[in-house]
Amino acid sequence: MQIRKIYLLRLIIQISCLIVIIIGQSSFAQSGLTIVREMQRYAEQSGADPSMKMIDLEHFIPGIKTDIRYATKNNFTGELIYTSAKAFARKPVAHALKAVQDSLSELGLGLLIFDAYRPYSATVKLFEIYPHPGFVADPAKGSRHNRGCAVDISLIQLKTGKELKMPTAFDDFSEKAHSKYMDLPAEAIKNRALLFGIMDHFGFDHLETEWWHFDFRGWEKFPLMDISFESLAVRD
Numbered sequence: 001m002q003i004r005k006i007y008l009l010r011l012i013i014q015i016s017c018l019i020v021i022i023i024g025q026s027s028f029a030q031s032g033l034t035i036v037r038e039m040q041r042y043a044e045q046s047g048a049d050p051s052m053k054m055i056d057l058e059h060f061i062p063g064i065k066t067d068i069r070y071a072t073k074n075n076f077t078g079e080l081i082y083t084s085a086k087a088f089a090r091k092p093v094a095h096a097l098k099a100v101q102d103s104l105s106e107l108g109l110g111l112l113i114f115d116a117y118r119p120y121s122a123t124v125k126l127f128e129i130y131p132h133p134g135f136v137a138d139p140a141k142g143s144r145h146n147r148g149c150a151v152d153i154s155l156i157q158l159k160t161g162k163e164l165k166m167p168t169a170f171d172d173f174s175e176k177a178h179s180k181y182m183d184l185p186a187e188a189i190k191n192r193a194l195l196f197g198i199m200d201h202f203g204f205d206h207l208e209t210e211w212w213h214f215d216f217r218g219w220e221k222f223p224l225m226d227i228s229f230e231s232l233a234v235r236d
């Protein structure tokens, strides 16, 4: 009798563990997010609607400079998040950025890209390392970067390639990075205003807490994606 009781207890514990594991694994699925994970699905979507196509910004925009920080250890996590240094964005986003670059070039300036399309699994990884929804996108919601509709950028002098003076470095989570923070050198305020003005003109909204982050207006229609840079580059 005693042996049967112990056997039953062990069975209950094993079943409980299994339930906990299943619930844990399905937590992201429960949030109701639709994430495009297969190349075939992406190909179907971009075939039916060409605006869904992901464009390699370095190929598409002459003179654009990239410094994809998550493909290096020079980011706030100190870890490699991306497997290669690529900047992709949806077709209308790429066209808008090209128009920004054209306008800036008349002033002898250009864009520097720190981050663009971010595969969903990278958002999960960032949140595991730094689980603070105010600073890192919550995987339960996904990021506009996952939709290919957000960019983290700064301005450079075209001649030298040097970044203009800005309020802070990229991914500075202090109050100094807020869009309305004013206790800064006049030059940093002027450059930030130029960046905000030109991005707004070509269809981007800035974020209140990160001067470098811009969302393309109309991002809602583009689905979250988890397709690697390497897969996208093969098709490009």
Ligand SMILES: [Zn+2]
Binding pocket: 115, 145, 150, 151, 152, 212, 213, 214
């Ligand atoms: Zn961003």
